[in-house]
Amino acid sequence: MATPTTDDTKAPGALRRYARMLWADKLACAAALFLLMMLLFAVFGPTLLDGAASKQNLRARNAAPFTLERGFLYLLGGDALGRPLLARIIVAAQNTLVIAAGAVAASMAVGATLGLIAGYAGRTTGEVIMRLADVIMSFPSLLLAVIVLYMLEPSIGNLVLVLAITRIPIYLRTTRAEVLEVRERMFVQAAQVMGASTLRIIFRHILPVILPTLLTIATLDFAFVMLAESALSFLGIGIQPPEITWGLMVSQGRQYLTSAWWLAFWPGLAIILTTMSLNLLSSWMRIALNPTQRWRLELGGKRND
Amino acid sequence: MKHTTALAGLLLASTTLSPAMAQENTDVTVVLAEEVDLVEPCMATRSNIGRIVLQNISETLTELDVRGDKGLMPRLAESWEMTGEGTWRFHLREGVTFSDGTAFDAEDVKHSFERAGSDQITCEISRYYEGIEITPTVVDAQTIDFATEPAQPILPLLMSLLTIVPSETPIEFTRDPIGTGPFILSEWNPGQDIKLTRRDDYWGEAPEVSGATYLFRSDAAVRAAMVQTGEADIAPSISATDATDPALDFAYPNSETTYLRIDQNVAPLGDKRVREALNLALDREAFIGTILAEGTQIATAITPPTTLGWNPDVKAWPYDPEKARDLLAEAAADGVPVDTTISLIGRTGNFPGATEVFEAIQAMLSDVGFNVELQMVEVAEHEQYYSKPYVEDRPILVGAQHDNSRGDPVFSMYFKYHSDGRQAGFSDPKVDELIEAATAATGDERSALWSELFAYLHDEVVADVLLFHMVGHARVSERVDFTPTIATNSSLQLSEIGFK
Amino acid sequence: MTEHLLEVRDLSVRFHTARGMVNAVNGISWHLDRGETLAILGESGSGKSVSASAIMNLIDCPPGEITSGQILFEGRDLLTLDAETRRDINGRRIAMIFQDPLSHLNPVYPVGWQIAEAGMAHGLPRAKARARTLQLLTRVGIPDPEAAMAKYPHQFSGGQRQRLMIAMALVLKPDILIADEPTTALDVTVQAEVLSLLEELQEETGMGLLLITHDLGVVAEAADRAVVMEGGRVVETGTPRDLYHGASHPYTRKLLAAAPGKGEMRQPDEAPAPILQVRGLEKSYGPFRALRGVDFDLRAGETLAVVGESGSGKSTVARLLLRLEEATGGSALWKGEDLLQKSPRQMAPLRRQLQMVFQDPTQSLAPHMSVFQIISEAWAIHPGILPKARWRARVAELLEQVGLRPEHAERHPHQFSGGQRQRIAIARALALEPELIICDEAVSALDVSIQAQVIDLLGKLRDELGLAFIFIAHDLPVVRDFADRVLVMQKGEIVEQGSVAQIFDAPQALYTQRLLAAGLDADPDVQADRRAARLALAK
């Protein structure tokens, strides 16, 4: 419609601007707060509560939730060894988030790099990389997990490795498809006309454009990886005690589902809430990172959809 | 919990789903944890196969009484005696036919034995005859001799493991087992179910059960639920946490013994005080009724109390963390590196609550000053630590579970404690001597020697950290009359099942 | 007061947008009678299409909202009718065709079905609808109509697609046809054909035609009356001739003044030796030969226009010279060095002498970079032009040179209007201090008044900096005002070249003549002559 009249007031700082856009979407805002809380748990939880979380107390075994008689940490009940669930969930946040974030970051870094190469290099290189992606895609992830866990120690780092490898093709394919599209855009050609080198075009012109897409996938993948980690624990080839993750807690608690539901419920809820928050945040991000959609959030919360 | 039970009761009263509830139905459905890959008689010592095959499809010459105290009972052999140094003669039952109609005779026994020991197939049963030269000789159709070298005093007991197949059976794994048992394999849908049907020309008393369907569900909660909903009649193994209904659920000693195997070759575990401290540090009582089911017994030997020579005088280690700390301090003063990090290897899903048990052990050991790092591994990796050659780059405790329901310690002692045993953690000449002597002995002498060995291992050598004789839980539907026993883990005789 | 066929009274519509509430149209009124052609003339953002959307009930609420007014069709206020009644009027009584027929036709259905659907949606039996479709396809001049019915939109050319749209609109012989920019983005010759088709059809059916356009030429060619809109308001109404000769509103006058093609033609001075010599330039895509041996020279400081219709290969020339694509044959000597033989590494230093301004500034400016980054990137790529310390000052200078303000440097492209963006693109090209700028349809996407400003800017730069230009365009009047020499291309070949005066005053090639005759002029009288010439040529 009317040509937007460019307002002359100085644009507010990017951070403040995003904060304001976040405030405009109340659900995303709550999601962000929740994630921030989980992040704080992950950073400080193990230092503050590690003792409490691993202190066994067989008298508080499967202690019921919602009572304060054993202290605040038993608010969500106790597990099969009488360890306070609340403390364990807080402590487990670190491993859970480190695994998910590590796997997502690693697969995104490798996948995006390969995708950039596949999209920008010649046909042959691209084809080879795409076939590689096919191979990774069809490689049974469970077998990969067993191979890695057998040949290396079952550590957090190696679990990250397994999960990261299986997720590489997602980023690789997306990146390549986007690169193939973006490299044909006018502004890339404009840079070529200026004499920009290939590296410059990739990092200054193509990568910033596809980054929002990759970040959106990454947030969704974060949730996926947490669930995958939990499924591996269920099958007995995931993270091993005494390390704890939410996924492991759920899978350990599942045999008490009929007698002490809270063992599996709370960590499950933590997973669900975290993945939901990520999903919400990701749909917010899709809008916030898109200059043509951003106004919806900048209207100050009046949403028209 | 009450809530669930009440609802379950309601369900049982009004169920319409269950085909097993129909009138005059004498079929039973058994839900097992592990799918069977084979229904091969010579593999019947593997518990998941044995539960289906043993004494149902294929029978053995002798049978160990696990319900009473009759000891070894006749099955396909009516009697047996020692006819000379190391030679046993078995008199076979007459009038027995295989399910394919052929008659049972001594040739079948000979073939079954040779087939099991053949190097063209890998039959599990043959491992019980390792190291003994056994020569079967057919005397007549109903008599067979077994010459053993060295003399094998418990050969009749070993014969309770040898499943008899017709002499025509080829030496390759069969998918269509023929046996003398009361049932035949009538249907096998791999991945789904196996069905056995009662045969009419069985030599013995016809069982009440007319047919059995075996289903496989790896999740314990699902197995328990299936009996509850009437989809199955017997779930021989459910989780203790699900065994909440006294009307349906039975606890039974499952002949499994858990323990921590110590590799004494790596310091500080070579020091006896350290091993004593390990034993004293554990509050074994605290596990029972909490993580482990009520009825679990504290172990003083690697085999259950029903085994020959089990020594009632051996007293379990008390829980004495103070003393454990003192012993550690003492050892440390003598220069033993007690603060070395010790790896505690546990196997995921080894038994219900395994992870929790090992986590608790780790906590208790740490409590008295050990530096223990818990490592839960999957089965293939566990095997690397469990059997020789050992990983010896650090002190290691291997948490494991051993099953001996055969009634004689011989099945355990050699390979757990003899210097040449594949899973022995130490080498002690006196132990070797006792094992060899007991293996060759018979009667009371045998029993006395085993007793001596048990005491010596527990009190003098402090060979390992013995933990518990485990109990299993079975869920049995109300229409079926069945009591699980110590043998239920390895065989499940349909003829022992009745209807109410 | 006589009843008009269609009358819009005091219509106001507002939209929720990025900038809050925007009044798209503000109390506008106009009317249309049977057999009449009314043009609504306006630039982008004037709100010229809003009333049509309101008539067709195509305004989504939200984000749109009709705040006041009436739309009287045969005396009934459409805005008060229920949805079903309005649906029934759509297509049957009032039909509409759009700009960009490719995206307005459903890509996955055969066109025959899509046209017939217009009838079937209003109860016409399938067989009758088919017969009518066949008849219409023949009428609008689609070759082999029987076979065409089973084809899909992508299998037709742009002009044919617009004819299909017209056929679709006419299935039920509506009383009113609304045509929203029906000829924009079509080649001039095709544009003329489509407009005369509309005119013929109107004569046959006597329908009222509402023509929404930004093009004064279209108004002069086709309209009986015109409504001029600016900023959501009607500023002036009148016949094309009255408006052209006696416009009273300053906006109308500004529009007319901005219409290109009336200035002095440039007289190329007999110039120095050529700096660029192109010989035998070839480009094939598989068996298709996009360029077939193109030869031309460019002298220093000269502006060479390359004109032609879509598919003529004029843009390919630019892309080959700048090595955005590889030529399949020929040479291009830039100061004696063959551009086509350079390796990418050798090409890099030469690039700063040859720059390009693209057609669509929205796409040619990286959306994630600030204006400062966009312009200063040139110096990051070619170190040695300017020390980093001076970048900021130089960007400010360049922005002022192209008519923007220094403080614009911190903004991002999407915060500018189209014309401003094209100025940024020009500033970027200038940053490298090139000797030649290739403009590929650089002003085609801009509104007339903005177009004039940008052309002025380019002219000023040419004079100040002594730049040479290769000016690729399909729009002849702009070329007439700006170029020194003109190349006319058709199907990958140069059909004629010469000074601007030679080409415009005495075109030799038939194709050039047709091209000139098909062009539309804002002056209704001139346009009437053109029309006569066009008809003569067609015979």
Next chain:
Amino acid sequence: MSSMLGKRAVSSFISLMVLIVLVFFLSRLTGDPAALYLPVDASEAMRDNFREIHGLNDPVLVQFTHYITDLVCFDFGDSLRKARPALEVVLDSFTWTLQLALITMALVSAAAIALGSLAAFHVGSWLDRLASGLSLIGASAPDFWIAIVGIVLFSVTLGWLPTSGTGTVWHWVLPIAVLFIRPFGLILQVVRGSMITALGSAYVKTARAKGVRNRPVIFVHTLRNAMLPVITVIGDQAAALLNGAVVVETIFGFPGVGKLMIDSILQRDFNVILAAIMVTALAIFLMNLLIDIAYALLDPRIRT
């Protein structure tokens, strides 16, 4: 089309070969099947005999050569555990997985397309919010958790459905319901997004200007166009299901290829692992082909 098909077949074949080589060698690095197959107290002689019988004593390269030469004659080797041809074992399981995947995807697609279209047409309505919320929660919960809660609720407490296994139609309800959730949420979101885009497209405007009714606008004009991205996602999800739903199959005792896979991996039954990979790869290849055909049927622009 046929040349493209050939090219695709060749490149898929190459990928498959690389995959087989990788799996063959990597899986042999994960320990000795003899140690797992035989009881812990089996002697070294027995183990050695076992390896000899199954050719595991040969150098890995020799084993590989044998495997490949057999493979050329369509001999996939025998299962170590089951003493049956590996291909037979895999095909048995695969028929189950195929049925489960097809039924689930058919239901998921139908439900997601219907609900997604409705949500797109009523953006912001309670239906839209409900659909989005459901898909969000569904995509966030661990599937084994849902499965067990499902059994406790519907089989044990309510007694409506059998807990597990196969047999009657009712046995399929819970596994399908659990498998349904995640792809449903995902496809629903794609349908919704794609439908919103399509509804805002120019040709819908044309259809409205023609006076076409709402229903044909959605179901005739919009849906077919909106299906293109949806088909891709359906394909991806179906491929994932064809690989076997390990968790669901394990819990519900469903004899599918996922359960077979995890069992074979844990038991190091190499021949079965390889056969399973080849069978599923072939199935996925064929399915992608179907997707391409569907694409071409839906979109005439791809045909030419």
